[in-house]
Amino acid sequence: MAEPEALGFEHMGLDPRLLQAVTDLGWSRPTLIQEKAIPLALEGKDLLARARTGSGKTAAYAIPMLQLLLHRKATGPAVEQAVRGLVLVPTKELARQAQSMIQQLAAYCARDIRVANVSAAEDSASQRAVLMEKPDVVVGTPSRILNHLQQDSLKLRDSLELLVVDEADLLFSFGFEEELKSLFWLPSNYRSLSCQGQSSYSSFRWSVRLRKINFCCCMPCSSCH
Numbered sequence: 712m713a714e715p716e717a718l719g720f721e722h723m724g725l726d727p728r729l730l731q732a733v734t735d736l737g738w739s740r741p742t743l744i745q746e747k748a749i750p751l752a753l754e755g756k757d758l759l760a761r762a763r764t765g766s767g768k769t770a771a772y773a774i775p776m777l778q779l780l781l782h783r784k785a786t787g788p789a790v791e792q793a794v795r796g797l798v799l800v801p802t803k804e805l806a807r808q809a810q811s812m813i814q815q816l817a818a819y820c821a822r823d824i825r826v827a828n829v830s831a832a833e834d835s836a837s838q839r840a841v842l843m844e845k846p847d848v849v850v851g852t853p854s855r856i857l858n859h860l861q862q863d864s865l866k867l868r869d870s871l872e873l874l875v876v877d878e879a880d881l882l883f884s885f886g887f888e889e890e891l892k893s894l895f896w897l898p899s900n901y902r903s904l905s906c907q908g909q910s911s912y913s914s915f916r917w918s919v920r921l922r923k924i925n926f927c928c929c930m931p932c933s934s935c936h
């Protein structure tokens with residue numbers, strides 16, 4: 712029997728500016744994880760998704776994150792500019808890649824949605840200056856994020872709504888667990904879009920305790936069912 716046709720990006724209720732960015736990237740249809748995850752994330756569902764490397768996980772969380780932020784700005788009550796999305800990644804290189812992908816997807820709404828990478832090579836004074844502008848989305852490693860929170864150059868309490876833990880297996884294997892625990896006690900009312908890796912379940916158990924996961928994806932492993 713033929714596979715059912717994938718749900719196209721154009722049927723996901725996305726902002727036209729996001730659709731245009733997707734078109735510019737040459738993506739004619741969502742990958743499997745994008746097709747499954749984006750509609751659920753847009754509904755605000757808690758998700759745990761798993762996908763192979765190179766399967767488009769970044770856009771699977773970035774597209775709903777941008778859509779939710781755009782929708783909020785367009786329809787919600789006018790509120791102070793603040794950091795509402797946080798993407799945690801295990802390395803500076805992954806931070807660069809994630810920021811680049813999010814910025815490409817936000818290419819047509821760059822005035823509405825600003826994305827900052829606090830793990831970029833710039834000195835911390837430049838990073839503090841960027842954070843003072845209160846970008847909508849901040850990308851970084853847990854230690855760098857925690858550092859800015861401790862210095863009060865980054866404020867998440869009361870504003871953070873969307874959280875991504877990307878490559879969570881690597882984050883835990885790199886020993887960021889304590890930083891992550893410290894971080895997650897700070898905000899009280901966020902929704903999270905989280906990515907977990909293939910072999911570690913510690914992050915999942917811990918995430919479940921948070922009771923605020925709405926997106927989690929990782930690569931398949933032998934214990935996946």
Ligand SMILES: Nc1ncnc2c1ncn2[C@@H]1O[C@H](COP(=O)(O)OP(=O)(O)OP(=O)(O)O)[C@@H](O)[C@H]1O
Nearest residue numbers: 737738739740741742763764765766767768769770
């Ligand atoms: N719907 C799509 N159609 C075509 N290409 C896509 C689509 N979504 C993402 N890509 C491309 O697939 C490549 C891999 O995407 P991405 O880095 O997000 O995957 P990933 O699953 O996060 O990989 P990794 O596990 O290595 O981080 C990128 O070059 C991206 O531009």
